[in-house]
Amino acid sequence: MENKSLKQIFYRGLIKSCNYSCAYCPFSKHVSKRELEADAVELVRFVHFVEQRTDVGAVQIVPYGEALIHEYYWEAMAVLSKLPQLELVGCQTNLSFPVEHMLKVFQQAGGCREKLRLWCTFHPTMVSGECFLNQCKLLEKEQVGFCVGSVGVPEQRERLTQLREKLSKAVYMWVNPMDGLGRPYTEAEIADFVKIDAFFPYLLKHTKAQAAQCKGCQGKALFVHSNGDVTPCNISRKRLGNIYQSYDLEPPLEIKGCGQRECSCYLAYSNRMDMPEMVCYGKYPAFRVATVPQAMFLDVDGTLIKEGCESIDEQVVKQLAHWSQYAGIYLATSLPLVHALKKCHAIKPFLSGGVFANGGMVCLFQEKKTWITSIEQEVVQTVLQLLRAHSVKVRIYEQDGKVYKITGTGRKLSQTYDVLREKLAVNADNAKLTLVLEGKYLEITGREANKLTGVQRICEYYGYEKDKVLAAGDSENDKDMLDFFPMSVLRRNIEAI
């Protein structure tokens, strides 16, 4: 079973040098032998520390400059990757190292290649697109997990677009907003970068720093500097302790504030626990290997529509308009079709269909296709008699004479619910109904109808892959669906997706 308490460590060594000479970069200088020796010693000390911990799940190396041109980094990553508790180890790089040779070094040191993740940055002023692409192809051939990206320099749009087009579709390419652009991006520039990176708009918004929602402030992630000092993230200067002295890694680590106003870059932002889209980056978003969803299945009441509200928040509408360019957007709701569409009219143009009435009805709008999972006629009559005997107001939903959902409202609904459960043996293996008591509604559907089977039916029809489907919901009847899909968001009152 997955250990949810494993920590993410970011490590920044002593190195401050690079084989490239990007004009804006303070680390574009060549390395001295003494610097390398000191860096190697610190790295070995750090690896020993991780070896002694059983609660570290991932290590991401984030150097100032380029580390992977030095073999000792590959050896260190190999040692880390052999630790049974360590799930992933990675490094940021300009991808200028000799791929085959370095993988040989890694292999010879006993490294586990499946655990390797590389964050590869393309520098268009330093290397040709073709040369960088060839390096990416080698990584793919060698089955190394990696992401690719670049700074969103407006003048480089065409080259970045070409790189995206030539990269394999399975490789995620990111674009970072440019520091020091001195003006906002134009709409055309944003549109071009969004075509490359679906997540680009998330980095344009200003995300207020919030210690309560930050893994670094809650002891779930640590930014470790070469001397062992720990800060909550790469931009916060708040010193929390030192891993080589008295610092205890056990959570909870509660600090009131991190001293920063915003989580202003992706590395910091990846620590946020309240950003639903982070689910697309897997268990350790620090490696930035994202999956762009093929389809999204979204619960309505309590998830898309905040409690106490009648309609979907404007921000969520905008986000879904954005995601509809990449993914099929579907509702997965206990509401019947007509009610759901009335509540969600603001996103209707972006909807491809949905699972309604808790799976009693499944629709694909473009295909004009509908599947009904009905309740047996005989059972319908028994249910209606029982509900009426308890003075429950009944509503029947049917299509082509097939009843797929019955709802009841009235007083003492929980008593009625208990009677129905007993008389209709809803818990028995051969039960014919599913009963849900949600707020002031008693909802009755056929036993085979539930959100997960409805969602699976749509996935099968369109060939959506399980690990590329995002599901969001907040209540008991969403549980099966959320447990099934790795990209699932358990969230009340979703702010944005």
Ligand code: SF4
């Ligand atoms: S590749 Fe990165 S570290 Fe090296 S000079 Fe360019 S920006 Fe600096």
Ligand code: SF4
């Ligand atoms: S700035 Fe850093 S420490 Fe502060 S909330 Fe954001 S990620 Fe956490």
